[in-house]
Amino acid sequence: MPDYNDDLRLAHVLADAADAATMARFKALDLKVETKPDLTPVSEADKAAEELIRNHLARARPRDAVLGEEYGADGGGPRRWIVDPIDGTKNYVRGVPVWATLIALADRGEDGDEVVVGLVSAPALSRRWWAAKGSGAFTGRSLTSATRLHVSSVGRIEDASFAYSSLGGWEELGRMENFLDLTRDCWRTRGYGDFWPYMMVAEGSVDICAEPELSLWDMAANDVIVREAGGTFTSLDGVRGPFGGNAAASNGLLHEELLGYLGGE
Structure with missing residues (x-):
């Protein structure tokens, strides 16, 4: 390699x-x-x-x-x-x-x-x-003064902390009800926004995050950091990597459930 x-x-x-x-x-x-x-x-x-x-x-x-x-x-x-x-x-x-x-x-x-x-x-x-x-x-x-990152071990949506950016994009995507269902079922939700939720997934302080519309430059760095911390980064339709126009990131354990709420119909 x-x-x-x-x-x-x-x-x-x-x-x-x-x-x-x-x-x-x-x-x-x-x-x-x-x-x-x-x-x-x-x-x-x-x-x-x-x-x-x-x-x-x-x-x-x-x-x-x-x-x-x-x-x-x-x-x-x-x-x-x-x-x-x-x-x-x-x-x-x-x-x-x-x-x-x-x-x-x-x-x-x-x-x-x-x-x-x-x-x-x-x-x-x-x-x-x-x-x-x-x-x-x-x-x-x-590089010489660093702490290794690892995602959380939370395995149930009802115990999960979910971070997002805003509500408008979900409505435009036609998935607002799905989004609201996820927020109701999670333990905690917070609208931190931008790069920060992905970094918190990587360091284990947040378990899942997603955004409905993004450009490649919004996601590329976040993608490899989440993956190298042991997590999963895909589009909302489950395509791995930052090339799908939107993002879902998780500790890996919760990823299929996250996509079940917010993925394509």
Whole structure:
């Protein structure tokens, strides 16, 4: 199996640069915010962080392709870096500290693309999570100061903590009643949103989470971190990986039940 540790170390370097840029503008009174065609906000910090990451990658991995939320796709080949410079921009522009830079590497094998490196850095929370294929998942501030992650052992929906982002998407998908049934049957539900529920699944503080509509850059880093922590990450229809346009993540024990509530008819 290929060794992705050098790529993981590079991801930390990229995250360090992005953290410095995003924290420098967090809560800035003169922060410039625009509205994209899909009516979601983008700040000058989103663009600056992605530009920094792309410039680093152009020097360190010139043969690799890059896909980013703000500047699209560049390059070709079997290896592709997938970047969300600020996941949680709405939080960022309102001064809420729950936002993160997501950095992932997908590699093409015999069975198609697979995310093999993922890093989620939330500097305003002083938290970072990461994983590389076959090496486990960890949290800490650096590679040398880290704690290994493992999902929970909760095996019953009625004992499970369920995290989600919002209600609107479930209604648009026609699965609001299914969603509400799940919330009623779980022990606890909380709307943490964005990257955070997936990281909590990986560290065992939440048992299941799901979102009805996502882009690849929202999911790629989360996917490998959850899997390397012992969990399961699929689309709502059960397709493994972050390529299905939506997400369901769990400790593995509860995954079939989760899909039974929220999966396709």
